[in-house]
Amino acid sequence: MLDPRIYRAAFLPVIFALVLVGFSLRDQPPGATTTLAPDAFDGEVALTQLDALAAAAPNREPGSPGDRLVAERVREGLEGIGFRVRTRRFGAATVDGTRQVASVYGERTGFSSERVLVVAQRDAVGSGARAQLSGTAALLELARVVGSRTLNRTLVLASISGGPAAARDLAEHLGGPVDAVVVLGDLAGDETVRPLVVPWGDGPRTAPLELRRTVETALSAEAGLAAGRAQPATQFARLAFPLTLGLQGPFVGDGIPAVLLSASGERPPAADQEVSEERLERFGRAVLRTMSALDGARSMPEAEGYVLLERKLLPAWPIRLLGAVLLLPVLIATIDGFARVRRRQEPVGRWLRWVALCALPFVLGVLLVVALKLTGLIGAAPPGPVAADAIPLEGGGLAALAAVVVVIALAWFLLRPYLGRVVGAPRDPSTPGAAAAVMIVLCAAAVVVWIANPWTALLLVPALHLWLLAIAPETRLHPLAALALFLVGLVPPLLIAISYLGQFDVGPLELAWTGLLLVAGGGISLPAALGWAVVLGCAGAVLAIGIRQALGEPPLSGGPGAPPSVRGPRTYAGPGSLGGTESALRR
Structure with a gap:
């Protein structure tokens, strides 16, 4: 059923596809920057807020009394600063089964209807989990800092519970255009796991490099830390089978620019992870610098699939073209083989x-x-x-x-x-x-x-x-x-x-x-x-x-017991070279 000549000839387009892949490489775009000093973020105040929340609600399983208590504290804190607050309650499939959870949104209107969304997850597995709660404490301190500022873009601060289901619900109920999403993970843990800026999505997309560079630049300036980059093979794996433990995944999967910033990387910190006031202040200031840069920058592009190769960026369209031409030889050989098999009345x-x-x-x-x-x-x-x-x-x-x-x-x-x-x-x-x-x-x-x-x-x-x-x-x-x-x-x-x-x-x-x-x-x-x-x-x-x-090897064409051949030698191009008629098959 396989004609080697047809199979080999179908590889010719691969050469042109590889040339196009080489020419499709483009320079990596820079991130947005800002000259505003983010010193207003106070790590001591944020750590005090963290300790108070952890003491009041040491157990914060999704939908539990402790989770609801923290949600109420967040709502009161945002309302006291002047944010317009709303709460959305819904049933979510969580790690503890289906639970009724609540998402608290605080909005401060800017000159533009475009939104910059900052998200923190307040629930956690295990007792204490202070490092996991540091994102919520930083969220409240950020609200205090920006509460008196004039903003170009509308700022939305969201406290959610329920894991991937809550992030998916938030992505589906944003209520308006979103320019960028920054998810706050562990901002105070004393353990560092790279990459610190996680761009993966739950679909074949990655956060735009402009947003990643913006957060990485702010992190380097305020915390003196390199965010780290995944190897090309890892990037390919993330796009081929898109999975992520971070809550930025549903946003990126929908094409919304989103990243996770966490000292623990993609995996959540352990429940007994120690926290540091200095690290909380440095990461908090990095988030504030990021927000200032996003507030004054041009709109972020949508999330898309790409792979970073040294200083170049390989987009998705040449990969789609390369995949098509690499599939082509098998497709043509299969179609030709099917026709041959049918002529043999298989x-x-x-x-x-x-x-x-x-x-x-x-x-x-x-x-x-x-x-x-x-x-x-x-x-x-x-x-x-x-x-x-x-x-x-x-x-x-x-x-x-x-x-x-x-x-x-x-x-x-x-x-x-x-x-x-x-x-x-x-x-x-x-x-x-x-x-x-x-x-x-x-x-x-x-x-x-x-x-x-x-x-x-x-x-x-x-x-x-x-x-x-x-x-x-x-x-x-x-x-x-x-x-x-x-x-x-x-x-x-x-x-x-x-x-x-x-x-x-x-x-x-x-x-x-x-x-x-x-x-x-x-x-x-x-x-x-x-x-x-x-x-x-x-x-x-x-x-x-x-x-x-x-x-037991089956008989091949021309062997004992095989169907009669209706083709001449491979070099023969005369009558019958394309297959026999019914009369020829009968003979």
């Missing part, structure tokens, strides 16, 4: 049913996760990733993971063969029809992924090319070589998983638990989860074809 439709049966176990695994959430067996499932200690992997979590694995295994080894006999699916997957069916489904999935996220599509490119070569009967590979190609195709997703193991500071089981919670909570939508189940089913089908070919 039952491709029946093999498509076989591929569907290979995907069925993984689809059942996804549906089981959804059922566990609907029945309450998975109690807490926020719509985004959370820290490992927020929803620890305990007995119930291990049981849920084990149930999913068992269901997938039983469905693969027992249910799939049984249903195959019921629906009349073929049994010998070593035929060209099986390879054609698998590649048709894989190519269709790759095109859908390319439309949704070109960065993810690049991860599928090696698997598509290598698996095509591994299962095409014409390649005549040794079984070990075919197995090696199959395994190499799995390397890019494995590297992405390893990257997140380090960035989230979790183990393999905890990362799997995070993925299960994302499916249960809607962080990974049901259509997306089912789509990846189909891709996993195709991977299983490729492995099944390889095993079958290793056990």
